Amino acid sequence: MIKYLIGMVFPLVIISLVACSDSQHTATSDQHSANNPSQSLDSLPQPLEQIEGARQVIPSENSPCHQKTANSAEHTAESKQLSSPSFQMPSSSHITQHIHNRVTQHRQLFDWNEADSALVCQALQHTPGFITIGTRAVIQDKNLVYPLTELKNDIELLTNGGVEFSSQNERLGTLRILLHDCTYLMAIRGLSLVDFIDIEYQIDSHRVTRQALSQQSVANTGTCLSTTGNSANVDGIKSDAISSKDTVIIDTDIKDSINDNQLSQFNPGLYDPETSGMSYDEFVKTFDPVTANFFIRHNLHQVYNQYQYFGSNSIGVAVLDNGVTPDEVEYFEQGDGFFKFEGYFRPIIRPFIDNDGPHPQLYDFFGVPALLPLMFRHGTRQIIQIYHIAPHINMNSARVLPFPAIISRIQYRAVIEALMAMADDDTIRIASLSFGSIFVHHEMKRAIDYFIGQNKIAVAAAGSSLPGIWQLIGVGFPANLPTTISATGIQDTELSNGEFKLGRFSGIFISHGGPENDFVTDGIPASSESTSTVAGMIALLWSINPSLNRDEVMDILVKSSNFYRESGEKHPIFGWGKIDMLIAAELARETL
Numbered sequence: 001m002i003k004y005l006i007g008m009v010f011p012l013v014i015i016s017l018v019a020c021s022d023s024q025h026t027a028t029s030d031q032h033s034a035n036n037p038s039q040s041l042d043s044l045p046q047p048l049e050q051i052e053g054a055r056q057v058i059p060s061e062n063s064p065c066h067q068k069t070a071n072s073a074e075h076t077a078e079s080k081q082l083s084s085p086s087f088q089m090p091s092s093s094h095i096t097q098h099i100h101n102r103v104t105q106h107r108q109l110f111d112w113n114e115a116d117s118a119l120v121c122q123a124l125q126h127t128p129g130f131i132t133i134g135t136r137a138v139i140q141d142k143n144l145v146y147p148l149t150e151l152k153n154d155i156e157l158l159t160n161g162g163v164e165f166s167s168q169n170e171r172l173g174t175l176r177i178l179l180h181d182c183t184y185l186m187a188i189r190g191l192s193l194v195d196f197i198d199i200e201y202q203i204d205s206h207r208v209t210r211q212a213l214s215q216q217s218v219a220n221t222g223t224c225l226s227t228t229g230n231s232a233n234v235d236g237i238k239s240d241a242i243s244s245k246d247t248v249i250i251d252t253d254i255k256d257s258i259n260d261n262q263l264s265q266f267n268p269g270l271y272d273p274e275t276s277g278m279s280y281d282e283f284v285k286t287f288d289p290v291t292a293n294f295f296i297r298h299n300l301h302q303v304y305n306q307y308q309y310f311g312s313n314s315i316g317v318a319v320l321d322n323g324v325t326p327d328e329v330e331y332f333e334q335g336d337g338f339f340k341f342e343g344y345f346r347p348i349i350r351p352f353i354d355n356d357g358p359h360p361q362l363y364d365f366f367g368v369p370a371l372l373p374l375m376f377r378h379g380t381r382q383i384i385q386i387y388h389i390a391p392h393i394n395m396n397s398a399r400v401l402p403f404p405a406i407i408s409r410i411q412y413r414a415v416i417e418a419l420m421a422m423a424d425d426d427t428i429r430i431a432s433l434s435f436g437s438i439f440v441h442h443e444m445k446r447a448i449d450y451f452i453g454q455n456k457i458a459v460a461a462a463g464s465s466l467p468g469i470w471q472l473i474g475v476g477f478p479a480n481l482p483t484t485i486s487a488t489g490i491q492d493t494e495l496s497n498g499e500f501k502l503g504r505f506s507g508i509f510i511s512h513g514g515p516e517n518d519f520v521t522d523g524i525p526a527s528s529e530s531t532s533t534v535a536g537m538i539a540l541l542w543s544i545n546p547s548l549n550r551d552e553v554m555d556i557l558v559k560s561s562n563f564y565r566e567s568g569e570k571h572p573i574f575g576w577g578k579i580d581m582l583i584a585a586e587l588a589r590e591t592l
Helices: 011-021 031-035 092-106 117-124 145-159 182-189 205-221 260-265 280-285 289-297 300-307 326-333 364-371 378-389 409-423 442-452 527-544 550-559 562-567 581-589
Strands: 130-135 163-169 174-179 194-199 316-321 339-343 394-399 430-433 457-461 485-490 509-511 519-522
Touching (some): 117 194, 130 442, 145 182, 174 182, 182 194, 280 289, 280 300, 289 378, 300 527, 300 581, 316 409, 316 527, 326 339, 378 527, 394 409, 409 430, 430 527, 442 457, 485 509, 519 527, 527 581, 550 562
Parallel strands (some): 339 394, 430 457, 457 485, 485 519
Antiparallel strands (some): 130 174, 130 194
16 A cells, blocks of 8 residues: 655645746735735736845745756747736736735635636636636525526626627536626626636646656655756755656655555455454555554554444445556455446547546646656555545546646536536445645535535545645645545654644655644545545445434544544644544444
């Protein structure tokens, strides 16, 4: 089993991606912006290289990600030419830096619905020009055709043909429009039926790609990947020149403990307590000592040993991630539960297909995950973690993105489509979301609400990033939502004398904490695998009494966690703390 998560498991790290790739620049203090969040773009800061005496943002020159490479050509997305107020349009990278400044200075997730209309119009110049509009009338399990028709009529009257209606979602109460004339935007936002707007702006993918490789190199070797071919020297650690073409780095401390032979030899779904001659935790320890150790920290071994609970095929977990590698499908199909894999992601390079299948692809994110084996298997790893905890449940692997950092509209669309499908699937009770974003996306929030409204639970990753980043805004989207369960990792308390410390993995990355957090995983420090771990524990718990509703399951989870038992209150960083699964199982058994 994989010991720790590598790389950017959560899009809050986009903050550090942008800052690190721009480390040759400096950032403006933008005092006017701080005092007036609703400013127009007339007062946006000038390009960073033109500002004298500006302070530097993370990382400093002492940071291992301080890059001294040549400036690259700016990447500007193709878009329709919109009519917009009379001001000079900033470049795509400048808008990205403006978003970065907003997040780091105000310590909040970025929300286009709260942005000034002028900024939205400028951003739309770098997108296809589509806007998603949500109505105020959202009723669970009700058809929203009527309010959408009303909103559509209001927009048509207001704009006099200045928009093109693309699609609508009656279950989520949203319209997708192509805005030909941005001067109507402010008036549209002022309509009484409009609850929010989302736009399809994305972070500069080229910069994110370069920095993904750089941060992966930091995580594994303590050095930064040099995109110029020069050797790196960080904090006295020198490495040979590394190129992005042949970079395959696996740290010996975090490399995958499952190899091809182990996959065929050990399978939790085939464990038989009567014939195995060892307890389940001892069995798992033979091939996955990290998870077996986690069993003890959360009293899972007692649940297996005392009650012989291994999950029920009446409970299903959907893992929304980058898919499962094809050579490991058979491994998951061998258990007592039912394993299903689907695809929802539509890559830009293959726009005329419904999806590119259920498996990771070599072209994902410009080939970066394929260069990093552990990231390429990100979705597979999450399924393995759940499978080891509850091997008899049903699992559905849904490929919704190529990389666990949401930076593009096609990722949002795939996640929304998968959430809606899983909401309507009676075999699915839990969704594991080991991804996120620094952007609040309102339509995805509604899709999550729709999923939860079907008596289901969504678990999301709190985030993982470079030291100092998580304190800026803590838990990100969608883990920050009150409707999701936010999970994060902590270091093994056996090694910290019982003290809770945020998970540090790969020698540099830290899992995020904050008041939005709900539960932690002791000894599973990465937030991605913390998410799938909590999802697996919930599946195991729900299997004890499948007739429980989501609120009853949530109540049991809270009452069995350490901070609730100690004080009855949430911790400001670690939430309710870690779940004692033996107590949770006993509470669930009382409901039978």
